[in-house]
Amino acid sequence: xxxxxxxxxxxxxxxxxxxxxxxxxxxxxxxxxxxxxxxxxxxxxxxxxxxxxxxxxxxxxxxxxxxxxxxxxxxxxxxxxxxxxxxxxxxxxxxxxxxxxxxxxxxxxxxxxx
Amino acid sequence: xxxxxxxxxxxxxxxxxxxxxxxxxxxxxxxxxxxxxxxxxxxxxxxxxxxxxxxxxxxxxxxxxxxxxxxxxxxxxxxxxxxxxxxxxxxxxxxxxxxxxxxxxxxxxxxxxx
Numbered sequence: 001x002x003x004x005x006x007x008x009x010x011x012x013x014x015x016x017x018x019x020x021x022x023x024x025x026x027x028x029x030x031x032x033x034x035x036x037x038x039x040x041x042x043x044x045x046x047x048x049x050x051x052x053x054x055x056x057x058x059x060x061x062x063x064x065x066x067x068x069x070x071x072x073x074x075x076x077x078x079x080x081x082x083x084x085x086x087x088x089x090x091x092x093x094x095x096x097x098x099x100x101x102x103x104x105x106x107x108x109x110x111x112x113x114x
Numbered sequence: 115x116x117x118x119x120x121x122x123x124x125x126x127x128x129x130x131x132x133x134x135x136x137x138x139x140x141x142x143x144x145x146x147x148x149x150x151x152x153x154x155x156x157x158x159x160x161x162x163x164x165x166x167x168x169x170x171x172x173x174x175x176x177x178x179x180x181x182x183x184x185x186x187x188x189x190x191x192x193x194x195x196x197x198x199x200x201x202x203x204x205x206x207x208x209x210x211x212x213x214x215x216x217x218x219x220x221x222x223x224x225x226x227x228x
Binding site for chain 2 (some may be wrong): 033035040058090105108
């Protein structure tokens with residue numbers, strides 16, 4: 001089954017403790033992206049990647065890092081999480097970027113930073 | 115900065131009522147347009163998309179949207195809603211040449227009363 005998976009689905013952590021949220025897709029998609037969703041703000045793009053070793057900042061990249069060492073994986077790293085990063089995070093992938101093929105979204109990761 | 119505006123935060127309708135959700139964007143160049151739906155507790159799913167051609171696009175589950183370039187609008191419509199349409203709806207825009215950066219509106223929550 002074609003899908004985007006994220007782990008963990010739920011995470012409660014404390015300020016400053018480094019964490020990684022994994023994202024994997026099995027559709028051989030070139031393009032992958034991370035969003036955060038906050039009430040009243042909709043979805044905002046954090047980082048995106050157009051291919052292996054090619055990443056770029058979205059609209060709200062501060063406090064986050066990403067890497068794209070393999071085509072299928074696109075982990076999101078919070079080196080020193082803070083309470084304002086409490087949010088619902090979605091990973092997405094699509095076939096390409098030129099005409100922005102449909103983006104397929106993962107199930108989401110609900111992160112709470114205390 | 116490019117932005118996407120959804121006029122209604124929360125819409126409440128009775129079953130069989132007609133639906134129209136507004137979406138306007140601020141970018142003047144060529145754009146790709148999307149409507150996504152998020153059912154309670156689920157991830158985003160694509161309802162429909164516009165890349166070029168006929169400005170009236172039909173999506174899944176009886177939804178359609180009309181692109182009016184002169185008004186920078188891409189409103190979502192459904193002639194008769196069902197209780198199962200209760201969800202949050204997001205309009206999204208991708209500007210050609212923006213390297214895949216998808217800009218979302220803040221979302222409209224639709225509640226359909228049985």
